[in-house]
Amino acid sequence: MMKFDIVRDRLLDGLNDVMKAVSSKAAIPILTGIKIDVTEEGLRLTGSDSDITIQSFIPAEEDGEQIIRVIEPGSIVLQAKFFNEIIRKLPTNDVVIEVTGHLQTHIRSGKSEFHLIGSDADEYPLLPQVEEDRKFSIPGDLLKSIIRETVFAVSSSESRPVLTGVNWQVAEGELICTATDSHRLARRKTSLENLAGEYTAVIPGKSLQELSKILVDGSTPVDIVLANQQVLFKSGNVLFFSRLLEGNYPDTSRLIPSEYKTNVTVNGKTLLQAIDRASLLAREDRYNIVKFSTDEGKVVEISSNSPEIGKVEEQIEAIEVDGEELKISFSAKYMMDALKAIDGQDVVIQFTGSMRPFILKSAHDDAIIQLILPVRTY
Incomplete structure (x- = not known):
């Protein structure tokens, strides 16, 4: 059981972000859906293809303005493709979403009413666990530039999977991002104040391209947490998780x-x-x-x-x-x-x-x- 009403534009903004992680060819059937969690604080949308997971939070209230009215908290997973299209084409900016027995989900706006059959939110995979010991932040516009200046040079061939990613190396207060497909190489160095320690991670090029699309322009800091198998980017109300590539990245400095x-x-x-x-x-x-x-x-x-x-x-x-x-x-x-x-x-x-x-x-x-x-x- 669940019921809330929400401003459609804000719901669409959140959907635009999480849809970037949803694949129609997901290996686990429930991942073709979007998970919706409603609490008194607001609404969380989660989309994933198991390589990338994006979560967007819409607060119930912002700057004194009510965005969501929560009547009954709850969770549901709805087919991403249909839910996104329905919300996009609703006739008014006010949307009421209600889940009744047997996961029946009703979406109302103006004189329009849709009924969707949802899935049980308990079957949706949990978010990756990320320990926050390797954490630093980068202004959003700088992060976008770093991605743009390197990601095009990753390999598109799966014969050496590690080359389909960008190697991020933290050393001596510097972040060095390197991409190569063995015919060319792109390297970008950035000095950052809050870098400590020395470590490397290979982030899939595809993940960085999707991340770049959801970063807002401007210098708002993006927090980055590098864990063993995952990287987490936090930007505003959006969490972006990506798996890391395994394998040793070649030493490119001697090239x-x-x-x-x-x-x-x-x-x-x-x-x-x-x-x-x-x-x-x-x-x-x-x-x-x-x-x-x-x-x-x-x-x-x-x-x-x-x-x-x-x-x-x-x-x-x-x-x-x-x-x-x-x-x-x-x-x-x-x-x-x-x-x-x-x-x-x-x-x-x-x-x-x-x-x-x-x-x-x-x-x-x-x-x-x-x-x-x-x-x-x-």
Whole structure:
């Protein structure tokens, strides 16, 4: 038994968050549902696919305004897909939800009434237990940036599952986030005041992408708790749990070259647009390969050649070029992803020869480093 009424917009906001964890292909049938718990304090919604669990809390009252009127507390699990669609399409902003005998659930709004058959909330898995010994916080907008600057480089192949995640390493007051698919690497370093100890965790890329969607813009701190098999992110009234990936993440620090033969400083946006144009004729190819060459002076040539389609050549003026002349080929997609992560600033590209990995970083700092393996072209 349970009965309450609630402001529909607030219920929808909560549903939008928890729906991101619900999968229609859940291994445990009850996980295709959303768990609803109502107490005097308010309403908790929980969604999970067993890898990710999201819980959103809607307080009964906020800033003196009543959001939920609880008539009888209780719990129920309702089919996520139908419940979400019903709430989205109700005719008014006032919703009454009542559970009567045999898990019969009635949803009323205006002159509209729906009846859903629920499931027993006791059968829903419990939230993961997380010990709070490794805890720190990051401003939400910074966390979003860190995810955006690294998560694209995780591997999409399940042959080495640990590479489908981002390695988070805490050491010496710094958080170092690294992603690699073994053809490229993205690394972001951040100094944080409240970091203690040394530990690492590999967080699935998919979890971080979903987390990024529910983080609100702005610098509200997000609390992060790293446990043995789970990580918990707390942001406002939302709890986001993700399982961690097992296995040892490779030591990537030795992949980053320490000396360079050619350094090119160039405007990131200009280079990104030139590579985008060059890749127009290279898209048929699996790697969409673009060639990059320097010669005397500050001119860099970007070109692409597809025997059946045609070729494109473009020269761009670099800010600075020094070192040996260079011809190198690489995947346009990888290069564009890396430039987008550095986001339109002037970039320094450091090469160690045409067949060695090269790195990109902002001309202003090396908080973000992108490494790319070139492609052999004959």
